[in-house]
Amino acid sequence: MLVRLLHPPAMTEATYTERIAFVVDLARHLHAYGTTSQRMEAAIESVARKLALECQPWCNPTGIILSFSDPARPAGESDTTRIIRPGLGDTNLRKLCEADRIAEDVINGRMGIGAGRAALRELDRPGGWRGQVMVALGFALASAAVAGLLRLPWLDIATAGVIGLLIGGLALAAQSRPRLHESFEALAGLLAGAVAILVSSFIGPLNLNTVIIAAVIVLLPGMMLALSTNELTSRHLVSGTARFAGALMIIVSLTIGIAIAFGLAGVAGIEPQVRASRPQPEWVVWSAVALAAYAFAVLFQAGRRDYPLVMGSVIAGYLISRFSGEWLGPIAGVFLAALAATAAGNAYARWFNRPGALVRLPGIIILVPGSISLRGVISLVQSQDIGAGEAAAMAALNTLMALLAGLVFGNLLMPTRRSL
Numbered sequence: 467m468l469v470r471l472l473h474p475p476a477m478t479e480a481t482y483t484e485r486i487a488f489v490v491d492l493a494r495h496l497h498a499y500g501t502t503s504q505r506m507e508a509a510i511e512s513v514a515r516k517l518a519l520e521c522q523p524w525c526n527p528t529g530i531i532l533s534f535s536d537p538a539r540p541a542g543e544s545d546t547t548r549i550i551r552p553g554l555g556d557t558n559l560r561k562l563c564e565a566d567r568i569a570e571d572v573i574n575g576r577m578g579i580g581a582g583r584a585a586l587r588e589l590d591r592p593g594g595w596r597g598q599v600m601v602a603l604g605f606a607l608a609s610a611a612v613a614g615l616l617r618l619p620w621l622d623i624a625t626a627g628v629i630g631l632l633i634g635g636l637a638l639a640a641q642s643r644p645r646l647h648e649s650f651e652a653l654a655g656l657l658a659g660a661v662a663i664l665v666s667s668f669i670g671p672l673n674l675n676t677v678i679i680a681a682v683i684v685l686l687p688g689m690m691l692a693l694s695t696n697e698l699t700s701r702h703l704v705s706g707t708a709r710f711a712g713a714l715m716i717i718v719s720l721t722i723g724i725a726i727a728f729g730l731a732g733v734a735g736i737e738p739q740v741r742a743s744r745p746q747p748e749w750v751v752w753s754a755v756a757l758a759a760y761a762f763a764v765l766f767q768a769g770r771r772d773y774p775l776v777m778g779s780v781i782a783g784y785l786i787s788r789f790s791g792e793w794l795g796p797i798a799g800v801f802l803a804a805l806a807a808t809a810a811g812n813a814y815a816r817w818f819n820r821p822g823a824l825v826r827l828p829g830i831i832i833l834v835p836g837s838i839s840l841r842g843v844i845s846l847v848q849s850q851d852i853g854a855g856e857a858a859a860m861a862a863l864n865t866l867m868a869l870l871a872g873l874v875f876g877n878l879l880m881p882t883r884r885s886l
Contacts, residue, residue, distance in 0.1 A: 480579040482544065485517045486534050488572065488579050490548050491586045493523065493530050495565045497550075500557035501823075502693050503527075503705035509569075516573040526705040527554060527712060554712075559776065559824055560769040561589050566821050597767075598638050604764035605634030605684050611761055613680040614754025617744035622677045625665045629658050629681035651685060651716050655723025658682050663731045663738045671739035682720055684765060687713035688834025689827070695870045755784050762831055772824055779828035783807055787833055797868045800833050804872020805879065812882035822882060833869055 480488075492513060496506050503525040510532070514521035518538070524531040529551050536544035568585045571577035577585070609630025613623040633654045640647040658681040666672040679686075690713035697706030731738065759777035768776045783803045791799025807829025815822030 480517075482519075482536055484579045485519055486546060486548070488583055488586075489514050489517065489519065489521060489534070490532060490550065491583050492565065492569055493525075493532060494550055494552055495561070495586050495589060497525065497530060497552050498555050498558070499562040499565065500555045500827075501562070503697055503702045504700040513569050513573060527709050528552075557765075557827065558767040559772065559821075559827070560767050562821055562823060563769060563772070564589055570819070600764050601767075602631060602634030602638060604761050605637065606631035607757055607761035608684050608765060609633075609681045611754045611758035612683045613677065614746065614750050615758065616673075616676060616680065617746040617751065618673055618676060618680070619743055619745055621665070621670050622672050622680075625662060625672060626677050626680040629661050629677075630684070632657055632661065633682065633685070649719075651719035652723040652726075654682055654685055655720040656727050657723070659724040659727025660730070663727060663736060666738035666740065667731075667736050671741040673742060673744075674738055674740045678724060685716065685720060686834075687716040689831060690716070691866055692830065692834050692869050692873070695866060696873050699870060699874060755781055758784075758832065759828075762828055766828060766831075768824070775824055776828045779807065779810070779825045780832060782810075783829040784832050797864050800865055800868040801872045803833055804830050804869045805876045806872075808873050808876025809880035812877065812880040815882045816880075830869065830873075833865070 489510060493506065493510050496509060501509070506525050507523045510523045510525075511521055514534070518536075520535045520537050522533040524533075529549070532548045532550070534544075534546045534548070535541070565586065568577065568582050572579060572582040606627045607630070610623050610627030613626040618626070636646075636654060636657065637650065640650045646653070658678050662672060662674055662677050662681065666674055690709055694706045694709035694713060697709060700706075756777075759780040760773075762780050763773045763776040766776060783806075786806050787796075787799040787803035789799075790802045791797075794802075807826055810829065811822035811824070811826030813822075814820065814825045
């Protein structure tokens, strides 16, 4: 009777195996939608507890281990372990919100276990061609917007946008081709470098390295670097180390592709024309901010109802980092923006009972240090001098530390009852 008072009938009437199956399905989906290890483990423990299960989860970027037991049975009698080997997750805010809603409905008795599993499986259905076109367009818009934020000339902005569109098409093609997927970052770097070199050689001079970085901005693992350090700070050492190593390998792969493009250009006798010019007025920057906000809403695959929230979070992160950075310095600006995004995300989750990632992730995406890291590695490879990338490396490290401090103190400033 006590169990029935604590848990809805739909929950207690489900078999032990069915409850385990639901938690396993939920863990797989949360991982697929880009949930970090510490938040995912906390969410799984909470759901399992409300389903009258004891669960000890262990999560990392490429695997999940879930150990279950029934608290109503003697110790060791009902122990069950499930091992899941999912692929690397990708941020999908719409499906994350749906998975969160399904879990809430199940644990509150509004939906049965079987119906909840069926609803989760519905999320596995691939999107239509319109969604794929929007993702490719999101690549192009993000690249052009970042070039605009950097005040690059119009030719540079157009070149970055075209390269972004080509990389978006390559990303879609890689989804169904495993071999292409394995070498995707290197091919994207090669494509970006080759197109930028050809444009600068035969059409007009470019801010070459900056255009290339803007073109591959969506692929840069700045978010991975930030999340990995956050996991390390949370004592999730295996997950944080694995994610950090994965981020470094993405930067290395992109650099390899870009270096090959420059090497091929040298063999072919093609000399790119390079210039340093930032002529754009202030209105171009503000237009680029709005365009970037829309692009990241598309790339984060937010639901249409959440576009204003996601776009507002991106713009707020930029505004806080820029104006507080002008007042207190750029590192302080990154810290305050990350602090505000984290606290606001936790407050949103607390008050609206929805994932705080809708505010938190878009709020810090424009702060991440991926572009600085890539610039440092490219400079090092081009000059073959370890000192050439030192300034960029220190800038990336300082940005990463400020971002991490903002995440940590944001969670202290506004704790949340929700894990997501």
